[in-house]
Amino acid sequence: MPLDVTEIERLYAYPTTDRPWVRSNFVATIDGAAHGADGVSGTLGGDVDHQVFGVLRALADVVLVGAGTARDEGYGPADVPIAVVSRRLDVPEQLLVPGTLVVTTADAPADRLDELRSAVDVIALGQGAIDWPAVLDALADRGLVRVLCEGGPSLHGELVGHDLVDEVCLTVAPVLASGSAPRIAHATVAVDRPMTLGHAIASDDVLLTRWVRARA
Numbered sequence: 001m002p003l004d005v006t007e008i009e010r011l012y013a014y015p016t017t018d019r020p021w022v023r024s025n026f027v028a029t030i031d032g033a034a035h036g037a038d039g040v041s042g043t044l045g046g047d048v049d050h051q052v053f054g055v056l057r058a059l060a061d062v063v064l065v066g067a068g069t070a071r072d073e074g075y076g077p078a079d080v081p082i083a084v085v086s087r088r089l090d091v092p093e094q095l096l097v098p099g100t101l102v103v104t105t106a107d108a109p110a111d112r113l114d115e116l117r118s119a120v121d122v123i124a125l126g127q128g129a130i131d132w133p134a135v136l137d138a139l140a141d142r143g144l145v146r147v148l149c150e151g152g153p154s155l156h157g158e159l160v161g162h163d164l165v166d167e168v169c170l171t172v173a174p175v176l177a178s179g180s181a182p183r184i185a186h187a188t189v190a191v192d193r194p195m196t197l198g199h200a201i202a203s204d205d206v207l208l209t210r211w212v213r214a215r216a
């Protein structure tokens with residue numbers, strides 16, 4: 001049964017904040033797989049997850065997404081600006097339109113950087129690796145403080161590693177998967193970040209949860 005949109009907007013309202021707030025939104029199977037057997041995640045959570053996905057986008061100032069996810073899930077322009085994160089600057093053609101941002105390192109391939117700069121807003125910060133605090137400041141300078149990270153696991157793992165994720169919205173899909181799919185945060189270095197439960201709502205067989213970073 002569809003949820004009441006006003007109620008979802010109330011439950012997922014961003015906190016009032018004078019600094020960038022990074023919310024991530026993922027769907028996972030019961031056993032923690034970040035994609036189904038078809039290699040994508042969009043089909044896992046059904047209508048309720050799609051509904052929340054839409055509301056979260058509507059509440060955000062900018063969607064931050066890894067180029068891998070943008071390529072795999074066929075991202076295109078949306079009502080909210082999309083900031084694509086890429087080291088190689090392999091950004092899907094359909095995203096090369098005004099309103100798109102590209103986030104990369106300062107030492108990304110220079111020719112491609114120039115090419116992209118003629119089409120989209122490029123934030124190139126950090127040598128060798130993206131300087132995430134500086135990127136969040138650059139987004140805030142553009143008035144984009146309500147950040148919605150839609151993954152994928154590699155990008156999310158990096159943000160968790162830097163302890164920059166303030167909130168995780170996780171839909172648990174009624175699917176038991178097995179296999180080798182990644183978790184929703186993947187990195188070579190393991191960290192634990194304590195979180196508090198914002199809410200857990202069961203809608204039919206789908207569990208919608210929201211977790212907030214427990215900061216001192």
Ligand SMILES: NC(=O)c1ccc[n+]([C@@H]2O[C@H](COP(=O)([O-])OP(=O)(O)OC[C@H]3O[C@@H](n4cnc5c(N)ncnc54)[C@H](OP(=O)(O)O)[C@@H]3O)[C@@H](O)[C@H]2O)c1
Pocket residue numbers: 025026027028033034035039040041042065066067068069070072073085086087088089090091104130150151152153154155156158184186
């Ligand atoms: N369950 C969910 O809710 C959910 C959400 C999103 C995605 N997914 C699934 O996750 C899978 C993709 O996983 P993934 O981990 O490969 O996705 P990803 O993080 O979106 O993509 C990895 C690519 O994004 C770029 N990237 C990510 N972090 C970067 C960083 N810190 N610096 C520079 N570039 C960075 C790089 O692009 P370049 O190669 O262009 O340099 C990298 O190769 C897909 O199957 C997708 O369906 C699931």
